[in-house]
Amino acid sequence: MDKISFNIALFSYLLASLGYFVYLVYRRPLVSTLAGGLVALGLFAQTISIGVRSSMTGHGPYTTSYEVAMFLAWFMVVIYLLTEWKYKIKDLGAFVIPLVFLVMLVSVFLSKDAGLVPESEVRFWLTMHRTLSLIGYAAFSIAFAAGIMYLIQEHQVKTKKLGIMYFRMPSLEVLDDLNFKVITIGFPLFTLGFMTGSIWNTKMDQAFFSWDLAKTMPMVMVWLIYGLVFFGRMATGLRGKKAAQGAILGFVAVIGSFFLHI
Amino acid sequence: MTSGPNLILVGVNHKTTPVEIREKLAFSQVKLEASLEQLVSSPEITENIILSTCNRVEIYARVENTDRGIQLLQDFICDYHGISRGNLDQYFYSYCDNQAVEHLFRVSSSLDSMVLGEAQILGQVKDAYSTARSFSSTGMVLNQLFEKAFNVAKKVREETGISERGVSISSAAVELAKKIFEDLENHSVMLVGTGEMAELAAKHLISYGVKTVYVASRTYERAAALAQTLNGCALDFESFKEEMHRADIIITSTAAPTFIIGKEMMEAAIQKRKNKPIFLIDIAVPRDIAPEVNELENVYLYDIDDLQNVVNANMEERQKEAENAMDIIKQEVTKFNNWFSTLDAVPTIVEMRNRAEEMRINEVDKTLKNMDHLSSTDKEAIQQLTQSLVNKILHKPTINLKKKTQSQDGHIYLKAIRHLFHLDD
Structure with missing residues (x-):
């Protein structure tokens, strides 16, 4: 379950990144709305992924490098959405969401083992x-x-x-x-x-x-x-x-x- | 196309016709009602809209016959203004169907305007449409066409950069100011020199929200006079250097033969401003501000040539965007035509009658095959009987369908007939 939702999130962020780039160059309002929706979907899926994993490991996502990278990406999206809501700079997405995607992508190659915390x-x-x-x-x-x-x-x-x-x-x-x-x-x-x-x-x-x-x-x-x-x-x-x-x-x-x- | 709904457009514009002719052909708002009514009372014309601006006079109409309609509209324009046709023939352009649709879409998207992408024309088309509507000179086709044209114009404005870039010196300057400061309301402008262009630029900035205005001039009286018109405060010419750091935008236009603002002076000002950006517009020739000033961080200096280059580049860019806009328009013309063609009752009537005739022949043949005892006269009588039966049954539906397709919900009737008679299988 956590893996499926992780993949959904990863894929959503990738598509959203492309969407924001298209919007940056071609200015199609529909594409930017779509990209915004994909980011929301990605955040939702990622929240589920983190929640499920945390309930399995019994602690929050802050022990292994995989967890930390995941959690960082999650915070980046949350803060991005807050900024977007406050400043209405749609093109910011073209610069932030690809970063989120990269952080997520790097975390794919990190060890998925759960850390031990006393x-x-x-x-x-x-x-x-x-x-x-x-x-x-x-x-x-x-x-x-x-x-x-x-x-x-x-x-x-x-x-x-x-x-x-x-x-x-x-x-x-x-x-x-x-x-x-x-x-x-x-x-x-x-x-x-x-x-x-x-x-x-x-x-x-x-x-x-x-x-x-x-x-x-x-x-x-x-x-x-x-x-x-x-x-x-x-x-x-x-x-x-x-x-x-x-x-x-x-x-x-x-x-x-x-x-x-x- | 000679039957069904025909769309035509007759007009003159700034490209085909000099202003001394255009002004004679313009329709005043006051007389528009009579003109629209006069046109729609003609049996040839079912709907019409008159668009009359300083750059164009165009009549859009739905007519019974294209060629006669075009002649009629041209005659109408000439007669109405009391000018003989012969003098005007060379100026008129006329389009029908597809081309008329495309032309309207181009006009309302401002692709046919003198200044490409200007926003005024859309408002003028909207006014022309609502005037025509209020006098009930429009119907289903023109309503649909014009509503569509407004959508297309909106789409073009949103999806291309056709109206995005300023094409005058002062609008380019305001655009730059807004790209440096965003909201101009909390920002101040200082005029050094009271040149006409500087005043114009300042007024433009004020209309975008700039509230604090300082004016400095070698003659204090002139500074005071201009400060009064701009609702600002006048400065002594020598004191502008000490006050310079207070202004976010400085427009210079003095007749000084040498630079009056140098790099060191600006460096001091920017330090006093704690590095807050400053936008310098040097409209003076010879220039008032040393070009090296632009090397300072957070200082943006544009002289008159720089601004002119921006304007030229913006013009070119609008031209490029116009090509993108044409792609959008072409797509929308196709969409509109698809809808438009469904309004033509004739093909549907022909198909419906052919279908009935096929059935009649099949059924009559089947029956006559087993009736060899009948004489050929009898057989002929049966043929005639069935033929007139089919004609009688289809007569009313044919008449009503033709009538209904002229009305607001005509396409619904056409759809129903095609469905009931299985014409699309």
């Missing part, structure tokens, strides 16, 4: 750590998409070569605002996730900050990049192109740290 305080900290970090990552993925759209749009306005994307994409102000808002949500959550992760490490009888360089350094990098973008905006008015580049760089670091970390 019934204890440890489990609480693990849950907190993974959930908070994943919402943070998902928010960063939206900032990444908004950042790419910003750079495309900015390039056109700056070089005065106004292609079709100039008319398709939202204004620089909206994209910059979206970038800032999602980082404002994502950064504190990610920070909390980072802290609860350290507590979880301690509960596992490891050092509070186990200087495992391979694992920790990328996370520190991620934190620094988003920290610069976040505090930079407030302190010195870092915005626009630099903020967009920061959001893109940050997400590349997220992907790197994600695979090193899990």
Whole structure:
């Protein structure tokens, strides 16, 4: 059951990605509605898949790398839908949903074995750590998409070569605002996730900050990049192109740290 | 096609006819009622709509006979305006059926307009239609045709970029402003210099919501006068440099022989703005703003040539989009014609009669085969009897069907007949 619904979700996201691309280029309103429906279907199927699996393993989807990837994709879709509902930027789907599909696709190749988690305080900290970090990552993925759209749009306005994307994409102000808002949500959550992760490490009888360089350094990098973008905006008015580049760089670091970390 | 419902269109437009002729042929709104009634009272014309704008005069009509209908409409236009036919023949175009449908779809989608993709024409077609409807000069076919034309126009606007791009300097500037700032309401504009083009652009921006306006000019009085018309505040020319950072959009149009805004000055302003984007429109020739200013981050500088290039590119793009629009229109013409052809009663009547005749011959042959004792006169009488029987039975249905297909629900009757007589098997 969880496998069937996983496949339905994977396939829905693939079709939705194609739909959003078609909409981006050919502007067929029907296609975008269809893609929206497919995303909703995908989310529904994925929720069932996660629910069924969790009831079988007896714990939430945050132990193995497969589960974590699944859960990340789930949060990305939820946050994407919330953003879409608030901002009405249909073309964002063309940048976010393919990412969701890729995360899901990668998780296909990860071990499906269920992880073991002791019934204890440890489990609480693990849950907190993974959930908070994943919402943070998902928010960063939206900032990444908004950042790419910003750079495309900015390039056109700056070089005065106004292609079709100039008319398709939202204004620089909206994209910059979206970038800032999602980082404002994502950064504190990610920070909390980072802290609860350290507590979880301690509960596992490891050092509070186990200087495992391979694992920790990328996370520190991620934190620094988003920290610069976040505090930079407030302190010195870092915005626009630099903020967009920061959001893109940050997400590349997220992907790197994600695979090193899990 | 000489029978059944015929659709024709006669007209002149900005492509075929110079304005001095067009203006003589225009139908004023006031006299439209009389014109529509006069046309529909003719036995040749069952429905008509008159579309009269400054770029075109067209009459769409459903007539008994295409050729006679076209002559009639041309005569009507000439007689109505008291101009002799001979002078006008070279200007008229006329289309029938498919082509008339395609023409209307092109007109209402603004593919036949002087400025491709302009939005006004659709409103004008809608007005022409509702006027005609209110005087009951339309019927099933034109109603369906025009409703369809509005749908097609909507589809074209939504699915192609034909109306998407501004084709004047000020609309291109507003578009850019909206791509940088989205909502113009909370943004401000500063005019440096009081050139006519700058004023026009500022007015355009104000109509899109810009509320705060600053005007600076070398002559303070001129700045004050323009500030008053634009509901803004006038600045001393020297102080604009200190106030520059307050404006989100700056339009320069001074007669200064050299650049009045340089890179360093703008860099200082953008720092004061905490990197909030600024849109610079330099309409002055010679230019007022050094081109290097565009290298600064969050600064977007467009001079008059840049804007003209945008306008040219937009024109070209509209031309390309027009081709996509034609694909949509071609499909819709086919759909409309499918519906239209179902209205023609004649083929159905012929088929119905052929079917009956076939049955009659079959049945008569069967019966006569076993009746060799009858004389050939008797046999002839039987043939005639059955023939007149069939004719009598089908007479009323034929008359009524012809009558009904002229009405609103004609296609239902046709469908019913085809079904009852198994004509589609």
